[in-house]
């Protein structure tokens with residue numbers, strides 16, 4: 001079974017379960033609250049998942065160390081190198 | 093000059109370091125990186141050679157390399173060009189074949205990897221007798237410079253989402269054996285080092301595979317020559333994933349890994365191969381894997 005099939009299977013099982021509760025397909029006469037909770041569930045889950053992803057990605061992107069010093073040092077060295085190489089006869 | 097010579101004598105322990113510089117259109121960067129390498133190797137006194145593997149760059153990188161060879165000598169600058177662009181992975185293999193050193197240093201020629209860290213790599217290797225030493229952007233003073241938000245995001249997606257998924261989907265299943273060990277590690281790590289792994293580190297992979305290194309895709313590393321040969325032989329993936337597979341396999345084969353924090357300054361000159369279609373290829377790759385594994 002490929003990962004794709006696993007996912008499809010998982011999603012359809014959840015979908016069916018959700019449909020059964022929301023639309024009462026099997027005529028189970030579930031209490032009304034079940035339905036109230038169940039029908040917007042996919043949206044809730046999506047929102048929660050989205051927030052979680054955004055927060056994680058945002059946090060990690062924001063806390064990447066910025067090395068200003070290293071960049072400055074490199075710039076200075078590049079200049080030094082260029083001068084020295086020119087003196088040694090390098091044609092760029 | 094005299095002090096340099098006595099330095100060399102002092103370090104005359106028979107170790108030689110071969111630096112592999114794969115280049116593709118690095119005309120501007122190559123002289124600068126070579127100059128820096130000569131500077132820092134000269135100062136620290138280790139024996140070295142620089143092997144330039146140019147893949148027929150249309151911008152004339154090879155001609156610049158030839159000039160550099162004249163300036164610094166054929167024993168220091170070794171040219172091993174190939175006629176066409178054949179990719180990074182095979183460039184390393186090609187370079188290793190011609191390396192005379194018993195240690196190999198792999199780095200990018202685009203100035204994002206600064207030679208000043210090499211003496212630190214070497215010191216670290218000698219201290220712990222490590223089989224390989226990896227530069228890490230995610231620990232200590234390590235970090236990056238010059239990434240805008242978009243690039244950080246792309247990198248993040250690539251290294252934290254795409255690669256881990258790829259690896260867990262492809263299932264390097266033999267690595268699953270040490271699950272208990274893994275749990276212990278995670279618990280102790282999270283107690284002692286709460287942030288070291290979260291800073292853009294490849295969280296899922298860290299958890300699943302425990303490669304024992306915090307920077308999986310960085311390609312600034314020092315290897316014992318025979319270790320690198322063995323790893324290259326074992327690795328199957330190409331491109332960016334290659335670096336990651338190397339470190340995961342290294343752990344799998346029981347090699348010891350040392351880490352040195354590095355700052356990574358993004359390329360100043362030349363074309364980046366990391367474009368906007370990275371996201372597209374990321375999605376494509378993901379879908380392909382979903383459908384086929």
Ligand SMILES: Nc1nc2c(ncn2[C@@H]2O[C@H](COP(=O)(O)OP(=O)(O)OP(=O)(O)O)[C@@H](O)[C@H]2O)c(=O)[nH]1
Nearest residue numbers: 114115116145147179180183200201202364365366
């Ligand atoms: N010989 C050879 N060198 C290559 C090839 N592709 C890339 N390189 C070199 O490999 C190093 C890393 O490539 P980069 O383009 O910097 O890749 P990156 O570091 O992942 O991405 P950016 O720096 O963000 O562009 C550089 O020194 C390149 O010149 C290739 O096909 N053959």
Ligand SMILES: [Mg+2]
Nearest residue numbers: 200202204359
């Ligand atoms: Mg680069």
